[in-house]
Amino acid sequence: MAGRLPWVLVLPAVIGILFLVLPLAGLLLRAPWSTLTQRLAEPQVLEALRLSLVTASLATLFCLLFGVPLAWLLARVSFPGRRLVRALVTVPLVLPPVVGGVALLLVLGRRGLVGQWLDSAFGITLPFTTAGVVIAEAFVAMPFLVISVEGALRAADLRFEEAAATLGASRWTIFHRVTLPLIAPGIVAGAVLCWARALGEFGATITFAGNFPGQTQTMPLAVYIALETEPEAAIVLSLVLLAVSVIILASLRDRWVNSP
Template identity: 65%
Template sequence: MSGTPPGRRGSGAPRPVTLGARERRRRAVTGGGSRTAPAPLLVPALVAVAFLVVPLVGLVVRAPWTDAWDILHGSQAATALRLSLWTSTLATAIALVVGVPLAWVLARTDLPGLRVLRALVTLPLVLPPVVGGVALLLAFGRNGFLGRYLDQWFGITIPFSSTAVVMAETFVAMPFLVVTVEGALRAANRGYEDAAATLGAGRMTVFRRVTLPMVTPSLAAGAVLCWARALGEFGATITFAGSFPGRTQTMPIAVYYALETDPDAAVLLSLVLLLVSVAILVALRDRWLRGSTV
């Protein structure tokens, strides 16, 4: 709209002005626009910021800092955190092993029905997690259409185990990785892959030596996003895996229950998760806080 001066970048005429590094970066981020924002944009933007930040302030203000250690030590926080960390890490590892090849198939092949396939595998992204949990239960539960054979033939029952937690988390979180990596693969310059192939590299070699290195930043970002989503998983987990301390009671479930019995513990557990999230954001600052697009 109006208010923004015509783009200065790429306007053709060379400018006899040397920009400082800081200014160059600013222009790269903002597209060279003006520093000031018109009030109709600025005011809603500030409302949005307040809305997003105020609840977190509430969490920090309400926290019982003085006996934080005793409360955390007395609750099942450590057990729940340990369970959450290893299950979400395992879920991310599984997502990497099968999700990256899936992203490649979606981005690089033209198999029939690819659009339907893409819709199917990204469905968990928009599906309410509880529905995912019910679906998992009906497929892999003891009476599920696959689970019953696992039970009858091998005596394996998945629900209410840590395996179920990992499965629920993978189900909900893997699409984040797939979508991120697929986007990167589509945006990547295929000329390099073609060049490598022309020079005699096999398809797997091209994938390993050219494609993967090109999308490494997105791969990392997708993996962290996937991990964070797995860490926060609640609905599918409590539906499919239930809740038992040390086995299936992850941090979000512990927070939920603690709110009824020990609100102080719930606040502290939430803060622990908040800290983890902040750490993720810091780790990803190059990607998100500087507004790159790939």
């Protein structure tokens, strides 16, 4: 719209930009660039990075295995209480991660509702293990995948599935030969967001899995510990997470940033 700029809106917008950008600029300005390569090669940094990449990837696979069918159920099947189920599925989005970790302990801990049975029947203990990290990350990350895939399913053209059905294809054939290719971009976007959220998870992880180097200490936990003893190491780890965030945003730019 032509005319003078409405400063009553422009000024708060500029302040908002500065509020979001200045902390990131401070991180870049205070980074130990001269010793960055050395610090990235430190054993504790590499171990935290390795553990984070492995657990985030396993959590994403877990979410794909159960989240895609869940999204299909919510998008395509009408059943009593569907709205309630959808609300419960999205609760981890707004639930404080520490509360999620406490909830996981109460269910999967050695004295939890399910955990005590796993321990007595199979000798399986999940809290304070690497598997516990994967579970904690999957718990907070799965809603991102479900929402993305459900949105893709609702936007998909049903005529292709109906045409396959009229040709005699079974429901499973329609799902994996027609539906999945149609919603593949939504699955990829959801998986990327899920992986990024799992990589940055802190509260549920430290509550349910603890903070043991080499076993449960992921990069966010390593940042927290290093900030108290070695701030430069914390900055280096933060830069790695920042770089991952920028890459994720760039990869999804065409899907969200440029969407009308």
